[in-house]
Amino acid sequence: MAKSKFVYTCDQCGYETSKWNGRCPSCGAWNSLVEELAEKPSPGGSRSTYSAPDLSESILELEQIGADTDVRYDTGVGELNRVLGGGLVKGSLVLLGGEPGIGKSTLLLQICQFLGMEHSVLYVSGEESARQIKLRAQRLGVDTENLYILTATDAEAIAETISQSAPDIAIIDSIQTMSISRIASSPGSITQVRECTNLFMHTAKSQEIPMIIVGHVNKDGAIAGPKVMEHIVDAVLHFEGERHQSYRLLRAVKNRFGSTNEIGVFEMLDKGLSEVANPSQMLLSGRPHNVSGTCVACVMEGTRPILAEVQALAAKTSYAAPRRMATGFDFNRLTIIIAVLEKRLGIFLGSLDVYLNIVGGFRLDEPAGDLPVAMALYSAVMDRPISEELIAFGEIGLGGEVRSVSHIAQRIREAERMGFSTCVIPKQCASAVDQKDYSIEIVPVSSLKQAFTKIK
Ligand code: TYD
Ligand code: MG
DSSP: OOOOSEEEEETTTOOEESSOOSBOTTTOOBTOEEEEEOOOOOTTSSTTTOOOOOOGGGOOOGGGSOGGGOOEEOOSOHHHHHHHTSSEETTOEEEEEEOTTSSHHHHHHHHHHHHHHHSOEEEEESSSOHHHHHHHHHHHTOOOTTEEEEEOOBHHHHHHHHHHHOOSEEEEEOGGGOBOTTSOSOTTSHHHHHHHHHHHHHHHHHHTOOEEEEEEBOTTSSBSSHHHHHTTSSEEEEEEOOTTSSEEEEEEEEETTSOSSOEEEEEEETTEEEEOSOHHHHHHTTOOSSOTTEEEEEEEETTEEEEEEEEEEEEEOOSSSOOEEEESBOHHHHHHHHHHHHHHHOOOOTTEEEEEEETTSOOBOSGGGHHHHHHHHHHHHHTOOOOTTEEEOOEEOTTSBEEOOSOHHHHHHHHHHTTOSEEEEEGGGGGGSOGGGOSSEEEEESBHHHHHTTOO
16 A cells, blocks of 8 residues: 555644544644655665665764864853853754743843854844844844844745855744744644754754754743754753743753753843852842741752752641642652651651742752751741851751762852851761861761751
8 A cells, every 4th residue: 555645743742643633642732733745755765776875985083083173152151151061062053942031032132242243143033023123232232243133934045044144153033933834834833843943953064053043932841842852953051030030040951062060140130131150149149137947058050059048938737738839949859858857857747838949049959959958947847047157968868867969169168158157068078078178167967967956
């Protein structure tokens, strides 16, 4: 039987089937299957008549390959350079994802100013008119002569224009507005997003033009047209933050040219985004005085220690099952810590609602955050404030023990720099540091019980 010429692809989840359905069997979306041409047969027809070309000539010795291929453009924004692993790599395709309104277009327009000093930049917008971009550029103080604006949505025409005009850097804002006319589905659908990304990747690689593509994320935090894009591009950056708070975190989720642990911190001001060189100070500003249930934690974000405040509140519950809520901290981890407090230390929270918050919209997802969380909880339940000059970090085991964490010296240095006087650390790590080198008092503890004695 001849194979069908068409496949039907769900534009929500990417599911493919040979028969049309009213409802996608995979994700359950209605009327989402769109007809597409099935893949072209391989050149030369069936396997028996096709002779594969010999590629042995193309094999290269690793040593022969020039290392100068890794040319990086400085974006002029240190925080962005750091997340990119040292700048924008020539010929790379970077996806900048984030919720609408978080500041993606603002950031990209701002970097144009610096990039424009030495390079030509083509900014393709499918969202805003040229006039709107001009107004925004004026507001941000972007006035470089090397910035070219193109408002278009036809991806094939854009790719062709980029190849022809050969700018040093191209920016596509956003992938959800781009479409290829021969594909029937609407812009922003899975098929369109995937094909447009493939098209731009081809341009980026063949012309060695680095491209930054903006992608809006949907409610679940996935980049719309989700995984299909992430594996095509070289780097995926997520721009996050609470809309009502002014700071924003830029995080690398994937990076073929650098580490994915690094974060960049920005603040949204009336003149655009500004870099926050000292995030610890920002996250610790406005701490309450003499209040129970707060403790300062130190997390490593890549190579960088950041201090953040953990706040806990325990209030008498009015429900049969008490509530537990965590923002910026893993919920399951919180329940484990509560269980450890109950079982190992006999502190009962069964009749208390527990709320945990990491101040500043920051996420504490390192094991080193366990100890400050436990201390903040203990302080909240006992209503005994922790000294404002105390900082703690360490992982908590199910036996109530405090376990070692990495990067001890950097964390202590940061605490010292921020003016703390006491640092509670896991006992196992104590041998790695020498009290004589620090002006801050180092308190090694081996168990939660011991750590709690530091709470007056
Ligand atoms: P924008 O870059 O348009 O978001 P995205 O491209 O991610 O959708 O950011 C828009 C938000 O930023 C908007 O809510 C207003 C705010 N903003 C400022 O606070 N200051 C500024 O100077 C600019 C340009 C925007
Ligand atoms: Mg935008």
